[in-house]
Amino acid sequence: MNWSEIGDTLCPIARCLAVVGDRWTMLVMRELFFGNQRFDGLQAQTGMSPHLLSTRLKRLEGDGILARAIYHDKPRRYQYCLTDKGRDLYPTLMTLADWGRKWGELDPAQPAVDAVHRHCGQPLQLGLACACCGELFAAPDLDLAFGAAYSAERAGRAQAFQAGKARG
Template sequence: MKNKKALVSRTLCPVARSETVVGDRWTVLILRELFMRSYRFEEIQAQTGATPQMVAARLKKLEAAGLVKRHIYSKRPRRYEYHPTEKGEAFYPVLQALRAYGETWFKSPRESRAINYTHRTCGKPTALGPACDGCGQPLRREDMIAELSPAYQDEREARWEAFKAGR
């Protein structure tokens, strides 16, 4: 592992450098949850299926890399929420590209989209691209209204209920 870090630190390749922070499944899923407004450790763990140790390690790494900032929401016991920083928010288009790729290549034609977005600016549904089909403007997270499909909403609720029951 030490040799890998040394090799990556010497490379000019931005993909290799980015991969050291966001290049594993659990980190990407944690970032997905932050963008879905699941800010608390338990919510993140429930929705990703990661162990507490995996979530803690990834959040610590994301915080050290400047993608996430902790905010105390309870002093006793001490509990934190995790929110994306400006650097973390900059990962959103990457996540949207992964979403578009998954919707296009890894779903049955019978399945509906997991999340449908409406562009606040023009009020029209968005497609999977980086620009709005209705008005052509680039899509930014703060300009979109997300609506989970009933099946995806049920899936997320079932994960949360199973997590609470297993505590």
């Protein structure tokens, strides 16, 4: 499977990556969550070229992650606002930030951003919890089962790979 086909699979991870799976897009998402909604501000904070930023913004708009809104008529200028679909990426971004704090060789005494829970005033501690019982869990605590269609897709991909190796 090549990169242009990654979103055609039944895998939800691959489908997500087809929309937001490059570093530039996630930096744009970071800025949008920080409240930075204008092109110049996004360009300044991401370091992207105007063409690259424009391309990413158009793709995010096309995928329903953000919407453009006019903030100035002459000349016409837009700001970029997250949609509900875009705001639902917030836990993903927070998880990436948490991983970066742990493994990014950053000085824990000098955090780039402090995330404090407004309700209790305590620093954010991320963890996955079961929606039913509330218990925190990690990957070893899960049993995964592929659906029939996804199992067939994976088997077909494995067969095609083996056939390619045999020819190769």
